[in-house]
Amino acid sequence: MGAAQYTQLKEEAFLANMEIPKRNLALYTWGNVSAFDAQKAVFAIKPSGVPYDRLSMNDIVVVDLDGKVVEGTLRPSSDMETHRVLYRSFPKIGGITHTHSTHAVAWAQAGYPVPVFGTTHADHSHLPIPCTPFMSRAQVEGNYEEETGNLIVATFKDIPYLEQPMVLVAGHGPFAWGKDATTSVYNAAVLEEVARMAYLTLSINPAAVSLPEHLINKHYQRKHGPNAYYGQK
DSSP states (O other): OGGGGGHHHHHHHHHHHHHHHHTTOOSTTOEEEEEEETTTTEEEEOBTTOOGGGOOGGGOEEEETTSOEEEOSSOBOTTHHHHHHHHHHOTTOOEEEEEOOHHHHHHHHHTOOBOOOSHHHHHHOSSOBOBOOOOOHHHHHSOHHHHHHHHHHHHTTTSOTTTOOEEEETTTEEEEEESSHHHHHHHHHHHHHHHHHHHHHHHHOTTOOOOOHHHHHHHHHHHHSTTOOSSOO
16 A cells, blocks of 8 residues: 555645644644544644645654654654544544644633633533643653643543533643544634633623523534534535
């Protein structure tokens, strides 16, 4: 089969990565997307430190779930280990996006989860966007990127990862995932917009409270519930 076996996966990862600058989700090289092939147990990810305007499909690196490069000559993203942990722990996802989008990072730096203030948030998840604890010294001095993944997984111990496909890593920034790489970028863009709206909400009314539960459930269920009716069939 040779290198051609990864062409489609690399193309998916490349096109998803190019959405990051297009959606203004990161400057320079501040972000990465990966695409996962569950059958082959490998994922394709952006190479470390390569600017988006110089990135080509051939630069994309393919890595297995042990972190070993199986195709590519460049080093994979420095966040590769985080992606690896998430794919191993969240078996139903097919893509992961990490950005440094401004408002999501601001919430992460504050160490606060993003409440469900309105129906825009509820359309995508009925749950607040969680924020992890700050990493301990031991975690930072160990395998930092792997420990970042472990921290996310621990944060989701009691949170269904398919119902909330977004997280803030305290002091760092956002990660989002989805059924494929494109969906993960979409969720990263939604996360940024919801974080911006929440920031503006608290700027206007510092005493703002979460949307009532019945409104949250209505908006979430009409898009994601068993009798969902949003969009076309």
